[in-house]
Amino acid sequence: MEENKKIYFASDFHLGVPTYEKSREREDRIVRWLDSIKHDAAEVFLVGDIFDFWFEYKTVIPRGYVRLLGKLAELSDKGIKLTFFKGNHDMWMFNYLEKELGATIISDEKVIEINGKRLYIHHGDGLGPGDKTYKLLKKFFRSKVCQWLFARLHPNLGIGIADKWSRSSRIANDKKEVFLGEEHEWLVIYSKEILQKEHFDYFIYGHRHLPLDIQLSETSRYINLGEWIHFNTYAVFDGENVELKYFEKEEKELAEV
């Protein structure tokens, strides 16, 4: 990584919910964030659930999100590397963003090593103990058969059903998550298991919808990227440390979150 350059991480924008207007407000904020980091960003990792629902038909993509996509194109054209992770809400990203934005799409985890620091990055869904039903569903949703069948539905119907479903999710209903305690947080448990076998300086996840920075061992930390409905959180890696930050949040507001 070039000197003075940084790597940025954010996740769980959930664009599209709860309403068009609210989502647009959030999209504008995300565009302001991207504008504020483009001078020193070497790379931007978008760690899943960027869209509350996404599907690419062979010739058609969902309406909307033009400001975000345009801004990402500008960053990409400036030479900033973009990486999208599939989230549980937008696992159906195929090659559109690769083609249009030159982005890399990651299905599961990605390991990066910079200046001797090792980072493990994953959206965070379907990891750790429990949640057997979801793990099974994930396998089905990710199968070629399921995607082929969904693509056969007329988009008005297919995306219509998906929209109804996504409007019933916790995040779309403005529910804030509650911290379960280190011993019960499944991504903490999962990361500690990995640490038994392999060292990572940082584990970076989304999905939990809670900004978290937890020391796992003397040399290892778990960072959760939170979400952009209540927190506007992102992480920045300067080659040495990963820091969790809030965008456009007053201290007074932070006391409330």
Ligand SMILES: [Mn+2]
């Ligand atoms: Mn999410």
